[in-house]
Amino acid sequence: MKRFAIMMALLATIVGERVVVMAWNVENFFDFKDDGVSASEAEFSATGARRWSKRRFYTKCNAIAKTILWAGTPDVVVLEEVENAFVLRQLLTQTALRKLDYRIIHYDSPDPRGIDVAMLYRSSRMELLDSHPVRVATQDTSFRTRDILVACFRSAEGDSIGIMGCHLPSKYGGGESDWKRMAVTAKITAICDTLKANGYDGYLALGDFNDTPENGAFDALPLTLLPKPSDGGSIRFNGLWQLIDLAFASPAVAGKCHFRVLRPPFLTTRDATHSGEKPLRTYVGPRYVGGVSDHCPILVEIGDMDRFHSGFLP
Numbered sequence: 001m002k003r004f005a006i007m008m009a010l011l012a013t014i015v016g017e018r019v020v021v022m023a024w025n026v027e028n029f030f031d032f033k034d035d036g037v038s039a040s041e042a043e044f045s046a047t048g049a050r051r052w053s054k055r056r057f058y059t060k061c062n063a064i065a066k067t068i069l070w071a072g073t074p075d076v077v078v079l080e081e082v083e084n085a086f087v088l089r090q091l092l093t094q095t096a097l098r099k100l101d102y103r104i105i106h107y108d109s110p111d112p113r114g115i116d117v118a119m120l121y122r123s124s125r126m127e128l129l130d131s132h133p134v135r136v137a138t139q140d141t142s143f144r145t146r147d148i149l150v151a152c153f154r155s156a157e158g159d160s161i162g163i164m165g166c167h168l169p170s171k172y173g174g175g176e177s178d179w180k181r182m183a184v185t186a187k188i189t190a191i192c193d194t195l196k197a198n199g200y201d202g203y204l205a206l207g208d209f210n211d212t213p214e215n216g217a218f219d220a221l222p223l224t225l226l227p228k229p230s231d232g233g234s235i236r237f238n239g240l241w242q243l244i245d246l247a248f249a250s251p252a253v254a255g256k257c258h259f260r261v262l263r264p265p266f267l268t269t270r271d272a273t274h275s276g277e278k279p280l281r282t283y284v285g286p287r288y289v290g291g292v293s294d295h296c297p298i299l300v301e302i303g304d305m306d307r308f309h310s311g312f313l314p
Helices: 002-015 039-043 054-070 085-093 174-197 216-220
Strands: 018-029 076-082 102-106 116-122 126-134 148-155 160-167 203-208 235-237 240-242 245-249 257-261 268-270 277-279 298-303
Touching (some): 018 245, 076 085, 076 160, 085 102, 102 126, 116 160, 174 203, 203 298, 235 277, 245 257
Antiparallel strands (some): 018 298, 076 116, 126 148, 148 160, 203 245, 257 298, 268 277
16 A cells, blocks of 8 residues: 555645546446346346446446546546446446545436446546537437547646547448448547537547447547557457547647557456457456456547656556
């Protein structure tokens, strides 16, 4: 604990000159109750097919908290696949995060599985100016997906920044699903226009885009795709790392951003089928294995890169 306190003090001395934003798809972060909202909620309950018990839920909460601490307590944390505000409150009150000043931003979305995008933010570092969900609507009224979560902050240094937390529709169905992700990117473009019209020069869009940077639909965004990090992808498929958790920045701040994928050793396991490591999931098929997610977190740091510090907790 003494070593931990020293490391946190060191981080505090350098974090003031930058804004750090983390995004992570925490894969089926459901509570252990069946409220009758969706089939997925019933599946991930104490009496459901997954036997998602209270103990397993809090094990996941502690692992998520440990990762946030390992990442140096980012100023803003975007979380995808969150069921409700209850799981976020438990994350902040029943884990080591209770000692910190994180606050919650969450709105229920129309996703059929009952999963949303949420944010946590350090109230000592970031003043929340506004937050709201943005619905993605199309002519196909049967299409329902996660809202884009928009939050605007003023940093401790007085800089204003807008953050869009995103979780685009999956590629289930192959090329026939491209139009769904294009509908979301069109909405992101409209949000960018609104932010710019309201005087925001610095803004980010980040999260699970469910496709690689080569997708042509992303070219239309009025944002700069942050360069693919040297540490590779955020998910592993058939033994190969792929980057589908992406970060885009407005031109005014893109040159000040550093983007990386985080791979804490406690979030990965040996790939028994292929060589190397892979993310340690909560379940492999129906079998509980005690991990967190099939995604690795991503981190964006905005600031003076001459003073970039990579001393995250080992």
